[in-house]
Amino acid sequence: MFFHIVLERNMQLHPRHFGPHLRDKLVAKLMKDVEGTCSGRHGFVVAITGVDNIGKGLIRDGTGFVTFPVKYQCVVFRPFKGEILEAVVTMVNKMGFFAEAGPVQIFVSNHLIPDDMEFQAGDVPNYTTSDGSVKIQKESEVRLKIIGTRVDATEIFCIGTIKDDFLGVINDPGASS
Amino acid sequence: MHRLLFVDIFDVVRYRLHRMRKKLKDELENRNTVQEYVCPNCNRRYTAFDALQLISPDDESFRCESCRAELVAESDKRAAEEMGDNDDNARRRRREKLKDMLQKMEVQLKPLTDLLNRVKDLPVPEFGSLQAWEARANAAGRAANGDPSANDSSRSSQGQGYGGTPMPFLGETKVEVALSGVPVKDEDSKPDVSATTMKVLPPWMIKQGMNLTMEQRGEVKQELKTESGSTANQHDDKKSKVNDKDDEKSIQDEYLKAYYAALLQRQQDQEEAAKRNQQESANTDNISSKMPRQVGMKSKREDDDRDDGVEWEEAPTAGNANKTYKMHDLNIEAEPEVSGEDEDDIDWEEG
Numbered sequence: 194m195f196f197h198i199v200l201e202r203n204m205q206l207h208p209r210h211f212g213p214h215l216r217d218k219l220v221a222k223l224m225k226d227v228e229g230t231c232s233g234r235h236g237f238v239v240a241i242t243g244v245d246n247i248g249k250g251l252i253r254d255g256t257g258f259v260t261f262p263v264k265y266q267c268v269v270f271r272p273f274k275g276e277i278l279e280a281v282v283t284m285v286n287k288m289g290f291f292a293e294a295g296p297v298q299i300f301v302s303n304h305l306i307p308d309d310m311e312f313q314a315g316d317v318p319n320y321t322t323s324d325g326s327v328k329i330q331k332e333s334e335v336r337l338k339i340i341g342t343r344v345d346a347t348e349i350f351c352i353g354t355i356k357d358d359f360l361g362v363i364n365d366p367g368a369s370s
Numbered sequence: 371m372h373r374l375l376f377v378d379i380f381d382v383v384r385y386r387l388h389r390m391r392k393k394l395k396d397e398l399e400n401r402n403t404v405q406e407y408v409c410p411n412c413n414r415r416y417t418a419f420d421a422l423q424l425i426s427p428d429d430e431s432f433r434c435e436s437c438r439a440e441l442v443a444e445s446d447k448r449a450a451e452e453m454g455d456n457d458d459n460a461r462r463r464r465r466e467k468l469k470d471m472l473q474k475m476e477v478q479l480k481p482l483t484d485l486l487n488r489v490k491d492l493p494v495p496e497f498g499s500l501q502a503w504e505a506r507a508n509a510a511g512r513a514a515n516g517d518p519s520a521n522d523s524s525r526s527s528q529g530q531g532y533g534g535t536p537m538p539f540l541g542e543t544k545v546e547v548a549l550s551g552v553p554v555k556d557e558d559s560k561p562d563v564s565a566t567t568m569k570v571l572p573p574w575m576i577k578q579g580m581n582l583t584m585e586q587r588g589e590v591k592q593e594l595k596t597e598s599g600s601t602a603n604q605h606d607d608k609k610s611k612v613n614d615k616d617d618e619k620s621i622q623d624e625y626l627k628a629y630y631a632a633l634l635q636r637q638q639d640q641e642e643a644a645k646r647n648q649q650e651s652a653n654t655d656n657i658s659s660k661m662p663r664q665v666g667m668k669s670k671r672e673d674d675d676r677d678d679g680v681e682w683e684e685a686p687t688a689g690n691a692n693k694t695y696k697m698h699d700l701n702i703e704a705e706p707e708v709s710g711e712d713e714d715d716i717d718w719e720e721g
Contacts, residue, residue, distance in 0.1 A: 286430040288407075288443065291421070300421040302405035304443070318430075341404050343419040352404055352418045 194276060196269050198235065199245060202227065205258045206250070220244055223263055229296070233344040236271025237296045272297050272339050272351050279363065280353070282333045285318045292335060298350055301337060305354035307361070327362050334364040376494045384486055387479065394472045398465065406444035409434035416441060 202223065210218040224241050231237045248262035272278065272294070280292035280299055289302035303312065303320075310320040310329070319330035329335060337353035337360055355361045405418040414434055416424060424441065426433040432441040498506075 288432050298422060300418055302418045304405055350419060350422055
């Protein structure tokens, strides 16, 4: 799920950036530092949409770096248990398959794949129904439900299922080619 | 006021049943559980959450982090070993319990599911919005304006409540009474018996410009007397909130009294009619056919049946007439209800 929230961060700026463009430098550095990172608490920071407030800088003893408390608005993405996501399959093996929904990695183990889908080893490992009408392979797009998340300080990993109503392949690249 | 949205309630009940069933079934089939993996060499256990670290770079299989042996999914292992230790036993017992629960649920909710299946294809009655209902109520009130009996709660409820739509429960009757009570506000501001029987609107339901009487707003009677000339809109919702609770209670009591009084009067009337009829002819079928209203009233459930049962035992009537009533009061004999679980009975003795 996406959220638009306000976060705060202490930015350290090298004295060489001090000058008329200090603020611009600070914002650019903030974007470089923060966008794309993941915190267990808020999820993945997708984009910074604005800087609310930059506080008074504080010179660090010894280094000359200056710390600015910065309040900024950003869009974060955090997966939740029970959430439905659309993801792209990245790897298929006999234990199940891995998929990515944006920055999030999701693993669907083979007992959470419908029983009528069988693993087919080979050049392109895939899961296929007995009549061959549905096939899950690399680059397939699937709709899945998250049934568990493991949230570390800097990492989020999810377990999903496609063994439920309206879940499964939503677009099969193998079918069109 | 608190009506059921029939479309929604049907869907809601069905959805809840579906969710209950699904939850049990999911758990039974170990659906939403996290897969576990075991290393056959060192017995180290992993969960699916570790999957990312377990993939071996060369053959895309899951490998143990310490001994590089290929991992086996936990459920496969259990299936191979079939019977296991204590842990497995506990699991099996849990499964049995779940299965039992699912079965029990199917059996015990069978009446409900049957009913749902029966109403599945029926069209849903359309009652319209509250505004539409008010408009209709106002129109009906204007139509009944010329009727002098509109002020008398017992008589008006008799005329409208029984002869009109059948009342499945008491709450709906209140709506009927309010229907006849609306013109009262126009005719005279003095609250009478019928006015007090009006249902109090909850404060959150009252909007600016709604055509309401004081009673509906939940005002107390004393206030009414002092400011009887003022419009209802001048009262704020705060005041009504304070008075809402006890006022509603008293209104309900009043209503019950009036209702039972009406019922009693009606029954007495009918007994007299029956007696007169008896003198003309001893044919009991004739009596019942001459009372279509009575028959209509009997068609409703529980409440009235119970009350009637008490009443008939008390009623000093000619034996023949008494028998007639009992005959077409089938519900009592079919399912004798425990009468008097609440204050209804006490009211009866008073009335």
